[in-house]
Amino acid sequence: MSEFKRKDGRAYNEIRPLKAEVGILKNADGSAYFEIGNTKVLAAVFGPREYHPKHEASLQEGIVRARYHMTPFSVKERKAPTLSRREIEISKLIKEVFNTCIKRDLFPRTAIDVYIEVLNADGSTRVASINAVTLALVDAGIFLYDLVSAVSVGKVNGQLVVDLTGEEDQISEADMPIAMMPSKKRFVLLQLDGELTYEEFNSLLKMGMEAINKIYEFQRNCLKSKLEEYLKFYGQI
Amino acid sequence: MSEERFSLIVPKIKQQYIYNLLKKGKRLDNRKFDEMRPIKIKTGIIPNAEGSAEVHLGDTIVLTGVKISVTNPYPDQPDKGTLIVNSEFPPVASPDFEPGPPDENAIELARIIDRGLRKPEAIDFSSLCIIPGKKVYGVWVDIYVLNHNGNLVDAAGISTLAALLNTKYRKAEVNQQGEVVLKEELINLKVINYPIYLTFGKILDYILFDMNLEEEAMSQCKLTTIISGGGKICGLQKSGIGYFTPEELDYIIKKSLSMYQSVKDLILKNVNI
Numbered sequence: 001m002s003e004f005k006r007k008d009g010r011a012y013n014e015i016r017p018l019k020a021e022v023g024i025l026k027n028a029d030g031s032a033y034f035e036i037g038n039t040k041v042l043a044a045v046f047g048p049r050e051y052h053p054k055h056e057a058s059l060q061e062g063i064v065r066a067r068y069h070m071t072p073f074s075v076k077e078r079k080a081p082t083l084s085r086r087e088i089e090i091s092k093l094i095k096e097v098f099n100t101c102i103k104r105d106l107f108p109r110t111a112i113d114v115y116i117e118v119l120n121a122d123g124s125t126r127v128a129s130i131n132a133v134t135l136a137l138v139d140a141g142i143f144l145y146d147l148v149s150a151v152s153v154g155k156v157n158g159q160l161v162v163d164l165t166g167e168e169d170q171i172s173e174a175d176m177p178i179a180m181m182p183s184k185k186r187f188v189l190l191q192l193d194g195e196l197t198y199e200e201f202n203s204l205l206k207m208g209m210e211a212i213n214k215i216y217e218f219q220r221n222c223l224k225s226k227l228e229e230y231l232k233f234y235g236q237i
Numbered sequence: 238m239s240e241e242r243f244s245l246i247v248p249k250i251k252q253q254y255i256y257n258l259l260k261k262g263k264r265l266d267n268r269k270f271d272e273m274r275p276i277k278i279k280t281g282i283i284p285n286a287e288g289s290a291e292v293h294l295g296d297t298i299v300l301t302g303v304k305i306s307v308t309n310p311y312p313d314q315p316d317k318g319t320l321i322v323n324s325e326f327p328p329v330a331s332p333d334f335e336p337g338p339p340d341e342n343a344i345e346l347a348r349i350i351d352r353g354l355r356k357p358e359a360i361d362f363s364s365l366c367i368i369p370g371k372k373v374y375g376v377w378v379d380i381y382v383l384n385h386n387g388n389l390v391d392a393a394g395i396s397t398l399a400a401l402l403n404t405k406y407r408k409a410e411v412n413q414q415g416e417v418v419l420k421e422e423l424i425n426l427k428v429i430n431y432p433i434y435l436t437f438g439k440i441l442d443y444i445l446f447d448m449n450l451e452e453e454a455m456s457q458c459k460l461t462t463i464i465s466g467g468g469k470i471c472g473l474q475k476s477g478i479g480y481f482t483p484e485e486l487d488y489i490i491k492k493s494l495s496m497y498q499s500v501k502d503l504i505l506k507n508v509n510i
Contacts, residue, residue: 173356193356195465197468
């Protein structure tokens with residue numbers, strides 16, 4: 001199993017190189033750029049801010065709204081800029097993920113708007129978006145129960161692999177995005193498209209959880225260095 | 238982007254009652270935690286549709302129509318028929334539904350149903366090819382919710398399967414000019430894999446199968462498993478605000494795999510083809 005090499009030379013359980021930057025958009029309350037291989041995602045958070053329309057606001061808690069959008073140039077064939085059915089479904093799922101992970105009773109009557117732009121798509125865009133949004137929410141100073149880390153796992157040519165590229169996704173027998181709050185092992189997103197046996201499902205879940213821990217560490221380090229930067233700028237309190 | 242919280246409000250006193258029942262291992266309608274509501278299936282009720290089925294799952298009613306016509310193949314699958322799944326939540330079904338194009342919930346439902354049909358090849362798509370690369374049969378599955386009382390996914394899954402099993406389309410022949418001509422002779426659609434959709438929800442720490450609307454309004458989140466022939470998991474979708482622990486996931490997957498055969502038999506018995 002360890003001998004196995006993928007088209008881009010990665011081992012079956014290896015994720016692509018990660019890169020992230022926090023607080024890059026000045027107008028947003030929080031923002032982040034997240035890159036995993038050639039998948040490049042930008043996320044911005046606005047809020048907590050007044051909810052419009054007002055009658056839909058909740059007196060008990062703030063509500064997260066999300067828009068996942070792929071830029072027309074993010075894929076090989078130009079994509080129409082309007083939201084596709086796929087994007088609407090993913091927006092819904094991302095909205096639900098962050099409605100779960102934010103301590104929303106801290107800001108009743110408000111909306112937290114999450115906007116995601118996929119700049120370049122090479123597989124695993126929805127999980128990259130979730131990773132980006134988590135960083136942006138922390139940047140906005142919003143209370144999360146835990147960071148959310150996400151990765152996609154799947155089965156390509158009979159081999160179970162972590163972090164599928166766009167090409168792998170195209171030919172895959174199964175593709176399973178997972179998002180977790182890692183410190184308490186809580187699954188907040190789980191989808192599967194394709195056939196798996198029970199054993200394969202379990203090994204993929206395990207591989208996914210290992211990869212998620214790596215991404216979690218990466219996100220923490222990223223936020224730590226941003227915090228150090230702030231402290232250097234504003235001085236120790 | 239609209240936020241659709243349930244407008245169904247379960248009174249606090251009733252919620253408390255339901256919680257207390259759950260703690261005793263009971264549900265309001267006396268079902269077991271893993272028990273499905275009674276199902277009733279009527280097939281072939283829409284004469285103009287190539288296939289149709291109306292499914293009653295408790296008080297939830299879903300009507301699915303299948304239309305088949307000649308179309309162009311997808312560029313990456315020149316010798317296979319096409320599939321489009323659409324779903325609508327018309328205002329007849331619930332005071333919560335508003336007229337207009339499908340909202341995110343309707344889109345999600347259609348995409349979950351699609352997931353069980355496309356990759357696991359529930360239909361023999363190769364048998365739908367007429368002229369490779371030029372003309373194939375397209376299968377349109379349209380799911381209409383007629384009464385919403387919870388667990389639309391499972392009801393839609395059953396009605397889709399029943400409608401496909403009931404689908405007959407006209408035989409096509411290619412004439413000397415290379416044109417497709419439809420004959421009067423009818424062919425049964427080849428359904429080769431039976432996907433079964435099983436949705437579990439979580440209220441407090443209890444996992445319930447086939448929640449009704451009240452339970453859904455009280456639940457945190459749901460997990461739909463799609464099980465195909467040969468005991469394989471061929472689709473998953475977690476939805477709603479909440480989380481599942483690894484133990485809960487394992488319980489749901491195991492439960493679904495063990496329930497597959499009995500639910501499938503129950504559906505086939507009711508379809509009576």
